[in-house]
Amino acid sequence: MRDGLGTVSSVLVLGGGSDIGLAIARRLAAPRRGRVVLAGRDPHRLHEPAEALRAAGAGTVETALFDADDTDTHPGAIDALFAGGDLDVAVLAAGVLGDQEAAERDPRVAVDVLHTNFTGCASAALCVARRLRAQGHGTLVVLSSVAGERVRRSNFVYGASKAGLDGFALALGDSLVGSGARVVVVRPGFVTTKMTAGRAAVPFSSTAEEVAAAVDAAIRRGREVVWVPAVLRPVMVVLRHLPRALFRRLPL
Amino acid sequence: MPADGGADRRLLAGWGRTPATAADVVTPRRAAEVGTAVAGADRRGLVARGLGRSYGDAAQNAGGTVVDMTGLVGLRAFDGDSGLATVAAGTSIDALLRALVPLGWFVPVTPGTRFVTVGGAVAADVHGKNHHHDGSIARHVTQLRLDTPLGARTVAPDRDADVFWATAGGMGLTGVVTEVTLRLLAIRTSLVRVDTERADDLDDLMARMVAGDARYRYSVAWIDCVTRGRSLGRAVLTRGDHAEPDDLPAKRRRPGRGDLLGYDPHVRLAAPGWMPSGLVRPLTARLLNEAWFRKSPRSRHGELHSIPSFFHPLDGVRDWNRMYGVRGFVQYQFVVPPAAGEVVRTALERLTAARCPSVLAVVKRFGDATPGHLSFPRPGWTLALDLPVGPPALPGLLDELDELVVAAGGRVYLAKDSRLRPELVAAMYPRLDEWREICARLDPDGVVQSDLSRRLGLRPDARPERPRRRRDGSARGASVRPVGPARA
Numbered sequence: 001m002r003d004g005l006g007t008v009s010s011v012l013v014l015g016g017g018s019d020i021g022l023a024i025a026r027r028l029a030a031p032r033r034g035r036v037v038l039a040g041r042d043p044h045r046l047h048e049p050a051e052a053l054r055a056a057g058a059g060t061v062e063t064a065l066f067d068a069d070d071t072d073t074h075p076g077a078i079d080a081l082f083a084g085g086d087l088d089v090a091v092l093a094a095g096v097l098g099d100q101e102a103a104e105r106d107p108r109v110a111v112d113v114l115h116t117n118f119t120g121c122a123s124a125a126l127c128v129a130r131r132l133r134a135q136g137h138g139t140l141v142v143l144s145s146v147a148g149e150r151v152r153r154s155n156f157v158y159g160a161s162k163a164g165l166d167g168f169a170l171a172l173g174d175s176l177v178g179s180g181a182r183v184v185v186v187r188p189g190f191v192t193t194k195m196t197a198g199r200a201a202v203p204f205s206s207t208a209e210e211v212a213a214a215v216d217a218a219i220r221r222g223r224e225v226v227w228v229p230a231v232l233r234p235v236m237v238v239l240r241h242l243p244r245a246l247f248r249r250l251p252l
Numbered sequence: 253m254p255a256d257g258g259a260d261r262r263l264l265a266g267w268g269r270t271p272a273t274a275a276d277v278v279t280p281r282r283a284a285e286v287g288t289a290v291a292g293a294d295r296r297g298l299v300a301r302g303l304g305r306s307y308g309d310a311a312q313n314a315g316g317t318v319v320d321m322t323g324l325v326g327l328r329a330f331d332g333d334s335g336l337a338t339v340a341a342g343t344s345i346d347a348l349l350r351a352l353v354p355l356g357w358f359v360p361v362t363p364g365t366r367f368v369t370v371g372g373a374v375a376a377d378v379h380g381k382n383h384h385h386d387g388s389i390a391r392h393v394t395q396l397r398l399d400t401p402l403g404a405r406t407v408a409p410d411r412d413a414d415v416f417w418a419t420a421g422g423m424g425l426t427g428v429v430t431e432v433t434l435r436l437l438a439i440r441t442s443l444v445r446v447d448t449e450r451a452d453d454l455d456d457l458m459a460r461m462v463a464g465d466a467r468y469r470y471s472v473a474w475i476d477c478v479t480r481g482r483s484l485g486r487a488v489l490t491r492g493d494h495a496e497p498d499d500l501p502a503k504r505r506r507p508g509r510g511d512l513l514g515y516d517p518h519v520r521l522a523a524p525g526w527m528p529s530g531l532v533r534p535l536t537a538r539l540l541n542e543a544w545f546r547k548s549p550r551s552r553h554g555e556l557h558s559i560p561s562f563f564h565p566l567d568g569v570r571d572w573n574r575m576y577g578v579r580g581f582v583q584y585q586f587v588v589p590p591a592a593g594e595v596v597r598t599a600l601e602r603l604t605a606a607r608c609p610s611v612l613a614v615v616k617r618f619g620d621a622t623p624g625h626l627s628f629p630r631p632g633w634t635l636a637l638d639l640p641v642g643p644p645a646l647p648g649l650l651d652e653l654d655e656l657v658v659a660a661g662g663r664v665y666l667a668k669d670s671r672l673r674p675e676l677v678a679a680m681y682p683r684l685d686e687w688r689e690i691c692a693r694l695d696p697d698g699v700v701q702s703d704l705s706r707r708l709g710l711r712p713d714a715r716p717e718r719p720r721r722r723r724d725g726s727a728r729g730a731s732v733r734p735v736g737p738a739r740a
Contacts, residue, residue, distance in 0.1 A: 001273075001309070001706050003671040003707060004582045005270070005641060005647045009674075133274075136274040136275055136315035179261075179274050180273040222579070
């Protein structure tokens with residue numbers, strides 16, 4: 001139950017191996033010894049982050065199987081995750097960056113990215129939303145990206161998948177008004193994590209901890225959209241309105 | 253409005269307006285319909301709600317059922333000789349005063365607002381300015397009717413005493429109170445004779461209260477919690493008693509010149525719904541505190557006040573809680589034993605140092621406790637603060653204050669809480685386990701639940717981390733594995 005000052009006591013991370021998802025779980029659950037459920041494709045690989053969360057102060061940490069790609073299993077899997085008790089926050093952190101060049105050569109690679117980042121996440125979001133509506137409270141945190149705000153030439157497969165998810169999540173949040181449940185859409189810029197390892201950092205990059213701090217503040221303040229860092233919001237207002245002829249020439 | 257017996261899903265918040273949760277609200281018009289609702293509650297359970305004046309989440313039940321008791325009103329019986337009144341639990345103190353003050357009777361205890369139901373007042377075992385003199389409201393309850401999942405029963409201090417005292421202060425978690433019999437207080441005028449004095453600092457205030465409270469039925473101090481340094485804790489102390497006809501000026505006593513028991517409460521102002529957050533800031537809080545202190549007389553004796561202006565000044569502004577804006581506020585109220593008055597000072601010092609402003613801080617001395625297992629008042633000093641949500645330091649600061657309160661043998665008030673750490677409840681309320689056993693007996697399936705009980709794990713069967721078992725005994729969600737040592 002989120003308390004009067006916005007402090008939460010239980011967090012579910014879908015895509016439990018995600019650096020950003022784990023940072024959010026640590027930020028939200030550690031100070032009050034809260035409960036964390038990490039759900040991912042390979043629960044064995046979640047043991048190490050689970051131990052790290054315990055060491056950071058989380059009260060209880062559980063791991064569970066959840067495969068974002070296997071949408072047929074979502075309703076049952078997510079019901080099982082909620083059967084252990086109310087979850088105050090569910091973080092939808094499943095996602096892949098994909099290889100843009102490979103995707104342009106082989107459409108099957110693009111389909112995989114789109115399936116995980118859009119179809120799988122949309123399915124999971126609907127399942128979570130149904131449970132939050134039933135419990136009468138709770139926040140679904142959806143990790144979108146600035147890449148979805150204006151899709152660009154250099155990574156349009158990933159960007160389009162996030163653009164789709166972003167719009168889906170915003171409207172899902174609208175559908176939950178009055179239910180006690182909410183959706184927070186997070187739009188980070190470049191975040192230095194293992195997903196982006198090996199890529200050169202760009203301006204306005206951030207860390208997983210900074211994303212987690214912004215999500216924490218958004219939950220406390222009741223915000224529905226979070227930009228990390230905050231300056232990306234005005235930056236993207238400008239970029240979004242640039243003429244295409246100019247936008248495609250930018251070294252982005 | 254929902255039809256009788258029908259439920260509609262509604263967002264409900266406490267008086268502090270911190271985030272709401274959704275529940276199915278039913279509004280019974282007859283006591284029998286309460287029993288139907290209790291019997292029909294699903295696994296998310298049910299809790300009663302009155303006029304929503306609990307600051308926190310005591311009268312919310314996310315995803316479950318909330319029984320709106322305000323449809324169950326009325327004076328069922330009244331004995332003008334003994335002053336015993338039996339009222340439906342949804343009756344407000346406002347309605348009671350309107351009916352009874354002109355007859356020469358006053359409620360034995362009123363909190364700072366008259367817009368509470370009698371059932372809610374018993375469930376929170378509320379106190380008033382007369383706690384040092386008369387104790388909390390449960391002291392004046394001679395019996396009550398309680399609807400539990402195993403049926404309705406009548407309990408009293410001498411009949412199922414353990415259930416009675418588990419219910420008085422039990423935050424609605426023993427069942428739904430449907431009827432209350434109260435012993436009223438006889439009054440001869442509807443005025444209060446008030447003495448006001450200023451205290452220069454906290455020590456001065458406490459000394460004045462210890463020395464003089466026994467002379468008054470009512471005593472409370474408004475305390476300036478913004479001013480630091482030597483004047484920390486300067487305060488305006490108001491004390492009084494119901495006026496006798498002789499206290500009134502001669503012309504008002506003459507027959508036909510006004511009614512000694514006239515009672516005409518009215519609401520002067522209403523706060524609009526669009527108030528932004530952040531109006532209450534360190535600067536505005538300082539200005540308001542300074543203005544209030546200066547406008548109060550240094551010393552004035554025998555002033556006559558009306559009942560609303562003395563007991564319920566904030567009720568003069570409808571929806572005053574909106575002044576704190578859309579993010580809402582929390583109220584922090586604790587009590588510490590008589591010898592631990594220093595905790596009040598430390599709390600004020602830390603709040604001012606952290607720039608967490610409060611415009612409304614109240615200090616009072618409590619008298620004897622009732623035997624209520626979860627009843628809040630106990631002998632000592634109580635401090636109540638309204639704190640707007642917002643300062644990032646606030647959550648950690650209140651957690652620290654909780655530690656001080658526990659170390660001193662004190663507790664925080666569950667009717668006002670919205671942010672206590674669950675692990676501290678048992679230390680603050682040492683009879684928690686005894687209370688839980690009574691609840692388990694009255695409600696073996698854990699049907700009666702609220703956001704408060706879930707958040708604090710008051711009813712272990714409603715604790716979120718415990719999976720509910722299927723009939724075959726297997727836990728659902730078997731794919732969820734604990735890591736590390738077994739969970740408590």
